Amino acid sequence: MADLEDLAVTAASVSAAARRAKARPGFVVPRHDRSRREQAEGDSFIPGSKTIFLRTWGCSHNNSDGEYMAGLLSAAGYTISDKREGADLWILNSCTVKTPSEDTFNNEIRDARSRNIPVVLAGCVPQTMQIDRVVEVVEETLQGRTVRLLGSKKVDGRKTGGTALDLPKIRRNPLIEIIPINTGCLNKCTYCKTKHARGDLGSYTIQEIVQRVQQVIAEGVVEIWLTSEDTGAYGRDINTSIPELLRAILAVVPAGVMVRLGMTNPPYIVEHVQAIAECLRHPRMYKFIHIPIQSGANPILHAMQREYTREDFCFVADTLLEQVPALTIATDIICGFPGETDADFEDTFEIVRRYHFPSLFTNQFFPRPGTPAAAMERVDPRLVKQRTKELSDYFRGYRVYDDQLDSYQRVLVTDTATDNVHFVAHNRSFDQVLVPANPDFMGKLIVVKITNVNKFFIVRARSPSS
Structure with missing residues (x-):
C-alpha cells in the first residue's frame, strides 16, 4: 500500500x-x-x-x-x-x-x-x-x-493553487469541466479537517484559470464549474478577488457555454455581494450559489468559529435574492453541534422556513478526530437524530418549482438521467430539468415547455424550438 x-x-x-x-x-x-x-x-x-x-x-x-x-x-x-x-x-x-x-x-x-x-x-x-x-x-x-x-506545492516561497491546470484529464462527463480556482481555506472551523488536508489558501492566477477555460471550451466543454474549498476566498493571497476572476472568465465564454460558481462561505462575499450579484445576472452564468450557514444560532456559529453571524448570512442571502431574480441558494446545516440547545435548533429551523432552500444538505454532527469539536460535550445522539429528522421532513414537505409549470425555459443539456429515458438539463437557476433523450439535444441549449414539476426536478414533454 x-x-x-x-x-x-x-x-x-x-x-x-x-x-x-x-x-x-x-x-x-x-x-x-x-x-x-x-x-x-x-x-x-x-x-x-x-x-x-x-x-x-x-x-x-x-x-x-x-x-x-x-x-x-x-x-x-x-x-x-x-x-x-x-x-x-x-x-x-x-x-x-x-x-x-x-x-x-x-x-x-x-x-x-x-x-x-x-x-x-x-x-x-x-x-x-x-x-x-x-x-x-x-x-x-x-x-x-x-x-x-x-x-x-510552492512557487517563490508561497503556496500555489496546486497541480497545473493544463495537465491531461479524463472527465467523467466530457461536456462538464471542473476547474479548481484555489485550494485550502482561511477558516479554522472547529469541526472540520479540510484545513488539515488542504492547508492554507493557495489561489491560481486569473491568467491560469482563463487559459484553462479557453482550452476546455475548445475541447467541446459546454458547462464549467468553478470549485474550491471556498470560492469566495479566492485571490486574497494574490491581491485579487472572486468578482475580478468571474469578470475575466465571462469575458471569454461564448454563447452556448454556462458557468457555475461553487461553494462560498459567508465571510468572504459580504464585501463583494454587489459585484457577485452583477456576475450572477450575466446571461452565461447560472443563477446559483452555495452558501453554507451550518447553524442559524449565533452561539453555535461562534463555537464553530465560522467567523460570521446569522445576520451576516441573511444580509448576503437577502441582497442576492433581491438583485438576482430566480436565484437558487443552496445551503448546509449541521444538526446537533456540541452545545446546541432547543432554542438554537429553532433559530436554525426558522432560517429554513424563511428561505425554503431548493437544495438543503442536512448532516448530523460527527466528531472528527483531531478537531477541537471532538473534545466538546456532545448532544444526546437520540436528540440529534430527532432534530435531523424534523428538519429533513420539513424540507421534503415543501415544493419550490410549482410556479414554473407551463412556462417556457432555455435549458442546457449535459447528461443522461439514471432512468436512461431522459437527458438531464439545467435552466438558468440550475434547476434540474428532465428532457427526452434525443441525441440532437446533448450539449445544446434548447427551449422547453415545463409540463410537470416534482419536489426535486422539473419535467417537460417536448421542445418547441432549439
Missing part, C-alpha cells in the same frame, strides 16, 4: 531510484517491501501496461483531482477502470469531511489488502495534494515499493 503524505524531506534513501530522483523537488523515497517487490519483478513489470481502478469520494474539487490523475495515468499508457475486478492497482481518492465517507474509504483499503492488491492513497485523508506525481507513485508501487511523496 502506498501511503502518500506531504512530509518534510528526510534522509536520502539508499535505493537507486531515490538517488536518481533526488534532484527533483518532492521526490519519491521508496521503502522496500521485499515480498511484494519480488512478486512484481517476477511479473516483469512494464510501465504503463497495467489496469488501474480509481475511486473518488467527496466534493467537486476532489472529483477534479481524480479526473487529473486518470488523465495523467492514461497518457502514460495505463488503462483506467471503474471496476475493481481485474485491476492491478487501486487508487483511492479520499474525502475527510464526513465520518461515513472516511469509514467507506477505510473499508476499501481493507478490501484491497484482503485481495493482496497494491493501493495508492490520495486525497484529504492522507493529506496528499501532489496529484501530478501520480504516475511515479503508481510505477514505484507496482514494483513492490511502499512510497511516501515528499514536499509541497
Whole structure:
C-alpha cells in the first residue's frame, strides 16, 4: 500500500531510484517491501501496461483531482477502470469531511489488502495534494515499493493553487469541466479537517484559470464549474478577488457555454455581494450559489468559529435574492453541534422556513478526530437524530418549482438521467430539468415547455424550438 503524505524531506534513501530522483523537488523515497517487490519483478513489470481502478469520494474539487490523475495515468499508457475486478492497482481518492465517507474509504483499503492488491492513497485523508506525481507513485508501487511523496506545492516561497491546470484529464462527463480556482481555506472551523488536508489558501492566477477555460471550451466543454474549498476566498493571497476572476472568465465564454460558481462561505462575499450579484445576472452564468450557514444560532456559529453571524448570512442571502431574480441558494446545516440547545435548533429551523432552500444538505454532527469539536460535550445522539429528522421532513414537505409549470425555459443539456429515458438539463437557476433523450439535444441549449414539476426536478414533454 502506498501511503502518500506531504512530509518534510528526510534522509536520502539508499535505493537507486531515490538517488536518481533526488534532484527533483518532492521526490519519491521508496521503502522496500521485499515480498511484494519480488512478486512484481517476477511479473516483469512494464510501465504503463497495467489496469488501474480509481475511486473518488467527496466534493467537486476532489472529483477534479481524480479526473487529473486518470488523465495523467492514461497518457502514460495505463488503462483506467471503474471496476475493481481485474485491476492491478487501486487508487483511492479520499474525502475527510464526513465520518461515513472516511469509514467507506477505510473499508476499501481493507478490501484491497484482503485481495493482496497494491493501493495508492490520495486525497484529504492522507493529506496528499501532489496529484501530478501520480504516475511515479503508481510505477514505484507496482514494483513492490511502499512510497511516501515528499514536499509541497510552492512557487517563490508561497503556496500555489496546486497541480497545473493544463495537465491531461479524463472527465467523467466530457461536456462538464471542473476547474479548481484555489485550494485550502482561511477558516479554522472547529469541526472540520479540510484545513488539515488542504492547508492554507493557495489561489491560481486569473491568467491560469482563463487559459484553462479557453482550452476546455475548445475541447467541446459546454458547462464549467468553478470549485474550491471556498470560492469566495479566492485571490486574497494574490491581491485579487472572486468578482475580478468571474469578470475575466465571462469575458471569454461564448454563447452556448454556462458557468457555475461553487461553494462560498459567508465571510468572504459580504464585501463583494454587489459585484457577485452583477456576475450572477450575466446571461452565461447560472443563477446559483452555495452558501453554507451550518447553524442559524449565533452561539453555535461562534463555537464553530465560522467567523460570521446569522445576520451576516441573511444580509448576503437577502441582497442576492433581491438583485438576482430566480436565484437558487443552496445551503448546509449541521444538526446537533456540541452545545446546541432547543432554542438554537429553532433559530436554525426558522432560517429554513424563511428561505425554503431548493437544495438543503442536512448532516448530523460527527466528531472528527483531531478537531477541537471532538473534545466538546456532545448532544444526546437520540436528540440529534430527532432534530435531523424534523428538519429533513420539513424540507421534503415543501415544493419550490410549482410556479414554473407551463412556462417556457432555455435549458442546457449535459447528461443522461439514471432512468436512461431522459437527458438531464439545467435552466438558468440550475434547476434540474428532465428532457427526452434525443441525441440532437446533448450539449445544446434548447427551449422547453415545463409540463410537470416534482419536489426535486422539473419535467417537460417536448421542445418547441432549439
